[in-house]
Amino acid sequence: MGIPIRILYVEDSDDDAQLLTRYLRRAGYEAAVERVECPGELLAALDRGSWDLVMADYMVPGFSGPAALELLKTRPDSPPVVMISGAVGDEIMGMQVLLSGARDYLAKTYLTRLVPAIGLAAGVIPPAEQPGAHLALCKVYMELPEPNLPKAVYHGEQAVTGAEALGQGELYAHATLALATCFLQMGWAGDAVRVLNRYLGSGARLEAIEGDIYFQLGQALHRLGDLSAAGNSLVHARDWYAARGMDLLAGEADEQMALIGSTAQAGEADLPPETDDAFEGHLVRGEYFLLRNNPVLAMKEGFAALYLSGDEPVRLFQSFSLLMRGARVRGHHKEAMGFAVSARVAALDARRFELAFQATQFFGEMYLSLGAEAAQIFHQLEQDYRENGIDADQLLGPLKELVAGRT
Numbered sequence: 001m002g003i004p005i006r007i008l009y010v011e012d013s014d015d016d017a018q019l020l021t022r023y024l025r026r027a028g029y030e031a032a033v034e035r036v037e038c039p040g041e042l043l044a045a046l047d048r049g050s051w052d053l054v055m056a057d058y059m060v061p062g063f064s065g066p067a068a069l070e071l072l073k074t075r076p077d078s079p080p081v082v083m084i085s086g087a088v089g090d091e092i093m094g095m096q097v098l099l100s101g102a103r104d105y106l107a108k109t110y111l112t113r114l115v116p117a118i119g120l121a122a123g124v125i126p127p128a129e130q131p132g133a134h135l136a137l138c139k140v141y142m143e144l145p146e147p148n149l150p151k152a153v154y155h156g157e158q159a160v161t162g163a164e165a166l167g168q169g170e171l172y173a174h175a176t177l178a179l180a181t182c183f184l185q186m187g188w189a190g191d192a193v194r195v196l197n198r199y200l201g202s203g204a205r206l207e208a209i210e211g212d213i214y215f216q217l218g219q220a221l222h223r224l225g226d227l228s229a230a231g232n233s234l235v236h237a238r239d240w241y242a243a244r245g246m247d248l249l250a251g252e253a254d255e256q257m258a259l260i261g262s263t264a265q266a267g268e269a270d271l272p273p274e275t276d277d278a279f280e281g282h283l284v285r286g287e288y289f290l291l292r293n294n295p296v297l298a299m300k301e302g303f304a305a306l307y308l309s310g311d312e313p314v315r316l317f318q319s320f321s322l323l324m325r326g327a328r329v330r331g332h333h334k335e336a337m338g339f340a341v342s343a344r345v346a347a348l349d350a351r352r353f354e355l356a357f358q359a360t361q362f363f364g365e366m367y368l369s370l371g372a373e374a375a376q377i378f379h380q381l382e383q384d385y386r387e388n389g390i391d392a393d394q395l396l397g398p399l400k401e402l403v404a405g406r407t
Contacts (some may be wrong), residue, residue: 001030002029002030003028003029003030003119003124003125003126003165004029004030004032004054004124005024005029005030005031005032005052005053005118005119005122005124006032006034006049006050006051006132007020007024007031007032007033007034007051007052007053007054007055007118007122008034008042008045008046008051008053008054008055008079008277009033009035009036009040009054009055009056009057010035010036010037010054010055010057010060010062010063010068011037011055011056011057011060011084012033012034012037012057012060013176014109016057017033017035020033020055020111021033023111023112024115024118025114027116027119028272028285029119030114030300036327036386037060037062037063038062038063039063039068039071040279042068042072042317043055043071043075044072044328046075046078047298051079051080052071052078052079052081052105052123052124053079053080053082053118053121053122054068054078054080054081055081055082055083055084055118056069056081056083056084056085057084057108058083058084058085058095058097058105059085059086063184065083065084065085065097066083066100068081068098068382069097069100069102070100071357073101073216076337079122080102080103080121080123081101081102081103082102082103082104082105082106082117082118083097083102083104083105083106084106084107085105085106085107085108086109090310091311096139097119097195098273098368103121104117104120104121107259108120109133110140110144111139111377113144114132114137114140114201116136116137116270117137119133119338120133120134120137129168129288130158130161130164130165130170131160131161131162131166131171131172131175132159132171132197133379133403134155134156134158134159134175135155135156135159135163135171135174135175137151137152137155138153138155138156138159138175138179138182139178141155141250142178142181142182142185146200147185148221149185149186149365149369150186150365150366150368150369151368151369152182153182153183153186153369153370154368154370155231155371156175156178156179157180157355157369158191159171159175159178159179160172160175160176160179160195162173164202164204166170166252168350169203169204170204170206170341172199172202172204173199173206173209173213174206174209176196176198176199176213177209177216178193178235179195179210179215180192180195180196180213180216180217180220181216183220184196184216184219184220184223186365186369187223187325187328187329187337188328188329188331189220189223189224189293189329189330189331190218190220190224190281190293190329190331190332191219191223191331192216192217192219192329192332193217193218193220193221193224193331194331196213196216196217196220197217199213200217202376210240211236211237211240211241211244211246212237213232214233214236214237214240214396215233215234215237215249215252215256216252217230217233218231218234218256219256221233222259222260222293222331223293223295223329224293224294224296224330225292225293225294225297226293226298226386227260230260231261232257233252233261234256234257235257237249237253237255238250238254238257239251241253241308242371243294249256251348256396268353274277277306278308278314279305279309282301282302282304282305282308282317283301283318283322285297285301285307286298286299286302286305286322286326287322288351289301290322290325290326290354293331295325295326295327295330296326296330298322298325298326298329299323299326299330301322302319302320302322302323302326303319303323305318305319305322306319306320306323313346313347313349313350313352314340314346314347314350314352314355316346316349317347317350317355317359319347320339320340320342320343320346320359321339321343321358321371322361323335323339324336324337324339324343324359324362325339325362327339328362333339333366333370333373333374333377333380334380337363337366337367337377337378338358338364338374338381338384340360340362340363340366341363341381343355343358343359344356344359344363345357345363347359348386362394369393394396
């Protein structure tokens with residue numbers, strides 16, 4: 001017997017509603033989907049029955065998804081809302097609907113692969129099956145033609161946390177590997193090391209993916225500039241692959257070890273040449289160290305550039321931008337988000353709105369992927385600013401809704 005789920009679908013196409021029903025039933029749900037097109041139909045359906053979820057097409061003519069969401073806010077105990085969009089990769093739209101109170105947003109193009117997200121949003125998936133659903137979504141979001149890495153990180157974190165809490169050892173192992181892969185794609189090597197070391201220190205180690213775990217750990221440590229530890233991890237991975245006849249993977253580990261060797265031999269010999277402008281020199285060297293997987297030295301250059309920035313807002317933005325990216329790679333979430341706020345303010349002072357958008361997007365990506373931790377960090381930043389006599393409301397006001405919409 002499948003999982004019962006009752007959905008109200010704000011949609012102008014009967015074909016799309018039938019497709020949704022088919023997707024759900026194919027995934028094992030006993031789905032009852034009712035299509036509505038206007039406010040009156042939505043309210044009438046809510047009055048006559050109980051529903052697990054409202055799904056709303058973002059662009060329904062005459063009654064859009066955002067309009068449906070605002071209408072539902074006026075009713076107590078309304079079901080959660082998932083927004084559906086025909087646009088792929090529109091992260092700004094996605095963030096806006098989450099801030100408005102939607103539970104999730106999904107691309108209609110990939111709806112058949114995102115069915116687990118519907119079950120999670122509706123709250124109908126049994127607790128023991130939720131980590132597996134999150135892991136499936138983590139992999140889907142990484143594998144899409146236009147990957148959505150912040151959402152992949154979010155679901156990966158949920159899979160790891162849930163599987164560990166439930167004692168699902170094999171799932172915990174696979175979720176850790178998927179999350180670490182996603183962190184590396186995001187450039188968050190420090191977070192990859194954190195989750196991999198936590199897994200290796202647990203009693204839930206899975207022999208079948210031991211080589212993959214150490215290979216990922218070696219790559220992450222390399223990006224952090226810990227060449228000795230990276231080499232040791234890659235040797236472990238290489239030997240594990242070779243012992244099982246996985247010659248291609250063993251060769252990839254050898255290639256990574258050779259890359260580490262060349263990095264160690266190069267040292268600072270190939271540093272960018274000095275420039276007449278000391279500030280520019282620090283920025284260039286900082287970017288160099290980020291590319292060479294050494295965020296510690298990159299941040300040292302960032303702080304040196306910040307010292308020379310004076311009151312020039314564009315230079316302040318450039319310095320904070322380097323610092324926020326270095327902190328993110330190291331897994332220092334609070335510092336990275338704080339630097340992003342400062343970079344945004346500097347860009348606005350310079351009236352460089354395209355730069356302000358870059359900082360805001362960076363902050364938003366971190367916020368969406370860190371879940372509850374992001375809200376805690378936001379409140380810590382707010383408290384730190386107030387303790388130092390800074391007007392936190394003015395500084396963080398434009399980002400305040402981010403916390404309100406996700407806590």
